[in-house]
Amino acid sequence: MSSLELTFITIVSMSAPLIFAVIGETITERVGIVNLSLEGTLLITALASFAVTIWTDSLYLGIISAGLIGGLIAFLIVLINFRFYINQIAVGFIFTIFLWKLSSYLGGDFVRIPGPYLDEISVPILKEIPFLGPVFFDNNILVLSSIILIPLSWFFLFRTKFGVNLRAVGENPSAADARGLDVMKYRFIYSFVGGVLIGIGGATFSLEVKYGWSEGHTLNYGWIALAIVIFGGWNPVRGSVGVYGFGILQVLSLKLQSLTIGFSQILPLIPFPLMILTLVLIQSANKNEGRWFPKPIRLLILGNQPQSLGITYKKDS
Amino acid sequence: MYKSLLQNFITTILAVFSVSLVLFILQVSPLEIYNNLFDGSFGNLDKISRTLLIATVMALAGFALIITFSAGLWNIGIEGQMLFGAIGATFIARTILGELFFAPVIIIIFGGIFGSLLGLLSAFLKIRFNVHEIFGGLGINFVASGLIVYLVIGPWKREGIASTGGTDLFPAASWINGFGESNFPVYPIVIAIFIFLLLFTLLSRTSLGLRLIATGANTDAADKFKIDAGKFIIYAFIFAGAIGGIAGSIQASSIHHKLVPGIAGGYGFLGILIALIAGRNLFTVVIISLVFASIMVGGVQLQLRLGLDSSFPYIIESVFVMAWLIIKASKVDAKLLRFIIKKEGNFE
Numbered sequence: 001m002s003s004l005e006l007t008f009i010t011i012v013s014m015s016a017p018l019i020f021a022v023i024g025e026t027i028t029e030r031v032g033i034v035n036l037s038l039e040g041t042l043l044i045t046a047l048a049s050f051a052v053t054i055w056t057d058s059l060y061l062g063i064i065s066a067g068l069i070g071g072l073i074a075f076l077i078v079l080i081n082f083r084f085y086i087n088q089i090a091v092g093f094i095f096t097i098f099l100w101k102l103s104s105y106l107g108g109d110f111v112r113i114p115g116p117y118l119d120e121i122s123v124p125i126l127k128e129i130p131f132l133g134p135v136f137f138d139n140n141i142l143v144l145s146s147i148i149l150i151p152l153s154w155f156f157l158f159r160t161k162f163g164v165n166l167r168a169v170g171e172n173p174s175a176a177d178a179r180g181l182d183v184m185k186y187r188f189i190y191s192f193v194g195g196v197l198i199g200i201g202g203a204t205f206s207l208e209v210k211y212g213w214s215e216g217h218t219l220n221y222g223w224i225a226l227a228i229v230i231f232g233g234w235n236p237v238r239g240s241v242g243v244y245g246f247g248i249l250q251v252l253s254l255k256l257q258s259l260t261i262g263f264s265q266i267l268p269l270i271p272f273p274l275m276i277l278t279l280v281l282i283q284s285a286n287k288n289e290g291r292w293f294p295k296p297i298r299l300l301i302l303g304n305q306p307q308s309l310g311i312t313y314k315k316d317s
Numbered sequence: 318m319y320k321s322l323l324q325n326f327i328t329t330i331l332a333v334f335s336v337s338l339v340l341f342i343l344q345v346s347p348l349e350i351y352n353n354l355f356d357g358s359f360g361n362l363d364k365i366s367r368t369l370l371i372a373t374v375m376a377l378a379g380f381a382l383i384i385t386f387s388a389g390l391w392n393i394g395i396e397g398q399m400l401f402g403a404i405g406a407t408f409i410a411r412t413i414l415g416e417l418f419f420a421p422v423i424i425i426i427f428g429g430i431f432g433s434l435l436g437l438l439s440a441f442l443k444i445r446f447n448v449h450e451i452f453g454g455l456g457i458n459f460v461a462s463g464l465i466v467y468l469v470i471g472p473w474k475r476e477g478i479a480s481t482g483g484t485d486l487f488p489a490a491s492w493i494n495g496f497g498e499s500n501f502p503v504y505p506i507v508i509a510i511f512i513f514l515l516l517f518t519l520l521s522r523t524s525l526g527l528r529l530i531a532t533g534a535n536t537d538a539a540d541k542f543k544i545d546a547g548k549f550i551i552y553a554f555i556f557a558g559a560i561g562g563i564a565g566s567i568q569a570s571s572i573h574h575k576l577v578p579g580i581a582g583g584y585g586f587l588g589i590l591i592a593l594i595a596g597r598n599l600f601t602v603v604i605i606s607l608v609f610a611s612i613m614v615g616g617v618q619l620q621l622r623l624g625l626d627s628s629f630p631y632i633i634e635s636v637f638v639m640a641w642l643i644i645k646a647s648k649v650d651a652k653l654l655r656f657i658i659k660k661e662g663n664f665e
Contacts, residue, residue, distance in 0.1 A: 036451075084646035089391060089451065090593055091639075097586065098635035101628035105343070108626055223455060230452060269463035272456035279448040 007251055008135045015247040016146040017042070017204040017218070021225040022232065022239040023153045024197030028074060030157060030234055031190040032170035032308040033081075035074050036092025038198060039222025040099025045070050045202025047107045050213045053116055063142070063203045070199020073099070074191040081312055082184060088310050096222070104215045115212035118142060142204045149197075153236040166190055170306035173313045183313055201225075227275035233282065234305060246271055320654070325601075327657075328641060328650040335640035336633055343632075350619065350633075357618030358611035362499040370495070370502040370571065371584075372610035373509045377564035378588025379595060379602035380509075380516055381557040385450075386592055387520065388553035389533030394439045394454025396585030397461035398432040398558040402565025404465065405431030407484060407576040410491040410569075411473065420491045424570050425508065425563055432562015433555045435461065440554035444547045466578050473576065483577035493571040505567050512560060517599055529553060530597070561585065583631075587613075590638045609634055 021042060028035045035041070045066040053062030077095060081088045118140035127133040136147055157163040168176045169186040177183050205218045228246065232239025249270060337347035358368045378395055385392035392398075405427040409415055414423050435457060442448040466481060473484045495502045520526040531539045532549040539546055568580055587609055595601035616630035644650050 080643065084643055086642050086646050090642065093393075093586075093589060094593075094635050094639045094642075097590070097631055098639070101631035101635070104628040105626045105632060220459075223459070227452070227456065266463050266466060269459045272459040276442065276448060276453055276456040279452060280442065280446040283447040 005131060005134055008131075009139075011244060011247040011251055012135055012147070013139060013143045014209055014250065015243045016143045017201040017209055018221065018225055018228065018243045018246070019146040019149065019240055020197050020201030020204060021221070022228050022243055023149055023236045024070070024194040024201065025225060025229045026194075026232065026234055026236050026239055027153065027157070027166075027197070028191045028194030029229060029309055030170045030306055031166050031187050031194075032173060032306055032311070032313070033074075033078055033187055033191045033194075034088050034092060034310040035077060035191060035194065035198070036089055036226070037073055037077060037095035037099060037222075038225050039218075039220070040096040040103070041070050041073050041195070041198050042202040042205065042218040042222045042225075043103040043216070044073075044099040045199040046206040046217050047103045047110065047202075047213055049203035050115060050206040051106075051110055053207065054110070054113065057116075059116060059118055059207060062207060063200060066203035067196040067199040070197070070202065071192040071195040074195025074198070075188060078187055078191050082187070085312050085314070087312065100216075103217075107213050107215060107217075110213040111215065113212055115206065117211055118207060140208060142200070142208050145200075146204070150236055150240045157236065167306070170308055173308050187313070198225075224271045227271045230275050230305075231271070231278045233278075242271075323657075324650050324654045327653050328644050331644050331650065331653075332637050332640040336636050339632070339636045345623070345625065349623065350625075350629075353618050353622055354612055354615035357615030362497075362501070364614060366495060366499040366501045368607070368610050368614045370500075370505060371613055372606045373502060373505040374564045374568055374572075375584050375587055375591060375610055376509050376603055376606035377512065377560055377567070378585050379591040379606055380512055380599065381560035381564070382588050382592035383520075383595065383597055383599060383602060384516065384529070384560070385553050385557045387526075387530050387533050387597055388549055390443075390550065390553055391451045392436075392439070392454060392554070392557050393451050393589065394435065394457045395557065395561045395588055396581045396583070397454065397458035398435045398561035399565035399568070399581040399585050400458070400461040400465055401435040401558075402428035402432040402562030403569040403576055403580045404461075404468065404565075405429075405562060406491075406566035406569040407468075407473065407487070410487040411484075415488050415491040418490060420488075421493045421504070421570060424491060424493075424566050428562045428566025428569070429559040430562065432560070432565060433558035436554035436556075436558020436561070437551070439558075440551045444550060462578065465576060465580065469576060469578055481578050483573070483575045486575050487570060491570055492574055493567065495571075502571065505571055508563065508567070512563070513599055513603070520597065520599075525552070587634065590634060594638055594641050 021038060025035060025038060048069050049062040049066035051062075052065040053059050056062070073095060077088060077091050080086055080091050123137040123144070126137040129137070137144070139147075155163075157167065165176070165181055166186060168179070169181060169183050173183045176186075202218065205221070206213055210217060224246065228239055228242040231242040340347040340350055357364060359365055378399065381395055381398070382392055385395075406424045408431075409420065409424050409427045414420060417423070438457060439450050439453050442453040443450050469481060469484055474480075475482075475485050493504050494500065495504075520530070528539070528544050529549050529552065531542070531544055532546045532553075539549075564584070565581060568582065568584075569576060573580060591602055591605045591609060594605050612630045612633055616627065619625040619629050620627055
């Protein structure tokens with residue numbers, strides 16, 4: 001196995017949690033809900049999956065429970081927003097702090113316990129493809145699902161009737177309501193689905209990337225995921241490109257670490273200026289339909305946020 | 318007045334009850350916690366001084382957020398503005414100005430200027446490029462914290478050692494010292510009172526404040542009254558950034574006496590929680606800051622005596638705020654108040 005192959009295997013498996021989180025949040029935001037609690041949700045689900053796995057000795061129960069907890073958190077945020085008209089961002093922000101600190105309180109007993117990990121499964125035939133085979137198709141089930149999820153979620157959002165309806169609810173809930181869609185039902189269901197994916201992302205952290213649990217296990221990855229969702233223009237494929245790009249940066253930094261002191265401490269911050277830059281580019285490109293930019297770049301930066309993102313929906317009656 | 322006080326009292330009781338319930342679920346005794354928190358924050362003069370100093374920083378963060386909330390803005394960048402204030406303070410303390418006897422004054426002023434520059438950046442991104450202030454602010458926070466790490470291990474590193482432990486201590490002239498044995502934080506409190514009065518006048522007594530609030534309440538309507546929303550967004554961010562920066566410079570020269578990574582200590586984020594409860598009420602900011610500061614300072618005692626994790630204060634605070642918002646939104650407190658008043662009426 002060449003070292004380049006090994007490097008890419010690292011990148012793909014390291015990126016799996018962020019892929020889940022970014023696609024989960026993309027779906028949530030496409031239906032018009034901001035789940036700002038990502039940072040907290042990832043931490044608590046990473047802990048939960050590890051704890052459940054230790055208790056039950058079953059990795060799959062660990063993953064399932066993390067997914068359910070992630071979904072439940074998203075559901076609660078929508079419920080509080082819908083029932084009491086409290087701003088989604090406020091609720092998400094409070095949840096972030098609460099879950100983050102709760103994870104370090106509850107996780108005390110689990111620090112530095114050697115963790116279980118998933119077995120490799122390889123896809124027959126496909127794994128024989130040179131380079132791509134070992135990198136993408138000779139992995140454990142979580143990494144494999146994260147790869148399959150990318151085209152699947154794109155197809156769902158942009159090529160199925162459910163996806164069209166979902167996006168319609170996120171763009172213009174009143175119009176969607178007039179067309180007979182139950183706006184709140186859509187928002188509850190798809191933010192739950194998004195939350196489940198985010199929760200699985202948390203599980204992927206503790207069962208696949210950084211085995212076990214330590215305080216602040218996934219620190220800052222929630223915010224990074226939120227940044228990458230924007231970078232990806234609310235598109236799962238573009239978002240995943242962002243995730244892998246970040247993965248490449250991370251691996252590079254590990255290699256450069258010996259050369260420049262302190263670079264590894266600055267590296268996790270790189271997505272944030274990129275996020276601001278992307279937002280600036282997207283907004284200025286949308287002003288003049290991207291006339292200034294050559295076509296391939298236009299494809300990469302055009303796109304706007306769902307119009308009703310973060311706005312509390314009140315049905316006109 | 319009397320009624321709204323009573324209603325807030327009911328809300329507080331219900332919120333404390335919710336916190337107790339959560340503590341109970343986490344299998345710790347609420348009474349023991351409250352007891353230790355109170356003792357740990359107000360038990361002696363040393364602790365009171367410490368609590369008041371932290372409360373001052375939190376209240377300043379809360380004040381800053383009230384301005385931006387009034388203008389309808391989510392200034393998540395407050396944490397970064399505080400960090401930049403600390404950078405400004407360190408910048409002065411490291412120059413010849415830091416040796417002067419009035420160095421603290423320059424430090425506070427520069428902290429304010431640095432903070433407002435960062436606030437201005439959020440405003441610029443929002444107005445010129447339509448970048449939402451949450452994501453702009455979030456990004457700026459991380460950039461600011463990265464900048465501090467860079468400064469601490471790079472240009473401003475301690476002689477011979479590049480560690481993230483912080484810069485050299487400020488020269489003694491640049492310290493904002495307290496009074497007496499307990500280091501009672503007189504100057505920070507005076508600054509906070511001054512800013513409180515300034516904001517109170519600004520928001521309730523001037524047309525500038527009124528227009529600011531109008532912008533926040535309804536941007537389109539404000540537009541029709543020829544109020545330039547963009548201008549007020551800029552004002553709000555400059556003011557908020559300056560106050561945040563002052564809070565940061567107090568942390569640098571009064572608490573740490575040097576620049577350390579993460580110097581804002583999460584107080585900016587707690588400031589957001591405080592402002593969520595306070596709405597536009599400056600008095601409430603002061604009260605909640607005192608309560609939260611006592612939870613933070615008393616939290617040290619929870620660690621020492623009960624062996625509880627340092628995350629506990631945050632758990633209590635976030636549950637308190639969530640409960641408060643839900644109680645207010647569901648109007649349970651108002652219903653209870655009406656019930657109590659009716660009952661009293663029957664007695665007479």
